[in-house]
Amino acid sequence: WRAKHFLKYLASINAKSIVDIGSISVYPTIWGLHDLTCTAVDISQNALDQALVIATKYNVQQLVTTVRSRAQSLPFADGAYDAAILGEILEHVPDPDAVLAEAVRVTKDGGLVLISTPLAHHHYDPMHMGPENGGWNDAKLAYLLSSYKKQVIVLEKIAEEKEPSCYFVVIKKGS
DSSP, X not given: OHHHHHHHHHHHTTOOEEEEETOOTTHHXXXXXXXXXXXXXXXXXXXXXXXXXXXXXXTOGGGEEEEEOOTTSOSSOTTOEEEEEEESXXXXXXXXXXXXXXXXXXXXXXXXXXXXXXXXXXXXXXXXXXXXXXXXXXXXXXXXXXXXXXXXXXXXXXXXXXXXXXXXXXXXXXX
16 A cells, blocks of 8 residues: 555656665565566565565566665665655664665655655554664654755655554655
C-alpha cells in the first residue's frame, strides 16, 4: 500500500530511473512492473539476492540492478537518478541525516526523494535505533527535514486502513 504513494509521485515527474536505498526485496519488482529502472541498494547481500529472485519470478530482472553499499556513502554520481526512495530505512540507520543527504545528492534537479517511515507510537521494532526505538514523531521529523524545508512538497501521515501508521514525505530537489 505504501508503494501506491511512491508510484503516484514517480509518475508525476515521469521518472524512469530510481534508486531504492535500503531496499526491501519486493519493492524493486513493483518498480519494474511499472517500467521503472531500479537500482536496489542494501547492506544485506541476502536482501539483494531475494530482490533478484522476486524480480526474475515476475520477469522484470532486466530492470533491476543490485548494489551492496552503505546508505551513508552511495557509489553513484551526483544527480544520477530521477528519484530516490527511502522506504522504511531511516529508523534503521544510526545517521539518518547522512542517508537523507546521500539520497538528495544522487537525485537529479527537479527529481524527488520519497520517504516513508513509521510513526513512533504505532510501530515497535527492536532493530530501530534512537529514542522511542527509532520511530519518528513530528518534532524529530521536522528536525531531520529542516535543511530541506523549502523543498518539502508533501508531509503527511498515511494509513493502510484508518489509523495513520507512517509518515510520507516528498522532497523535490531544487525547488
